[in-house]
Amino acid sequence: MKPTPTGRLFATATSTDLQLTRRYKAAIEDVWASITEPERTARWFAHWSGEGRPGATVRLTLVHEDGRPESDMTIIACEPPRRLEVETVDEYGRWHLEARLDEADGVTTLTFLHHLAPGTDVTTTGPGWEYYLDRLSASREGTPTPNFDDYYPAQVEYYGNLTIG
Template structure:
């Protein structure tokens, strides 16, 4: 199966954001727990340890990446169950990320924003976030996780097209 890329570039006050949306047939509290509780985030992205509050720095371990790399992650904003904003810096650059949640009629919508640095390579970053957000969706739904091979390099051309315009 080849998932369809959903990301789009959006002008923002501070530059450009990569925006993706996912919907879940789940209460907002369940999706919130999946993006904020260490045992739940480890199911789809990374485990973290530390004091999870605004202004604090936690230690993030990417459990689905080769070598389980670690980095510090600063929590910029945490407004349960509607908004989480974080930032980390690693050998690939600065990652300023935001998740916004809203619920209507038993469906929770997650809007994911990667506030891009000018030198961010969207052609590889976009497929990576598509993969992780689909892992999140599988985690919430209790279905099998997707394979990264279905996202990269298959979606590279789509994301190159976004930056060419």
């Protein structure tokens, strides 16, 4: 199955945001746990260790990447179960990320934002986040893990043609 890209770009007061959305037939607290508990984040993205609180720095290990790269990640905001904002800097750049959760009628909407630093290549960043968020969905639903080759370079054209909305 070829995944369909969903990302959108939005202008903000200070830069541009890449926004991706996923919906889950689940309670907001359960989806929150999927994006904040180290054992559950390790299923789809990375394991982290340290004290998870605003202002703290935790150690992030990308468990699904070659070499299992590590970096420090600062928790900017943590407002359970609705908002998590973090930032990390590594050899690929600055990653200022935010997750917002809302629940209505038994469905939780995850709005994922990458607050893009100037010069961020959305043609590589976008497919990467599509892949990881689909890994999140697969981990929650017990479905097969997606293959990165289905995202990149397949979604480069989509992301290259995005305009700021």
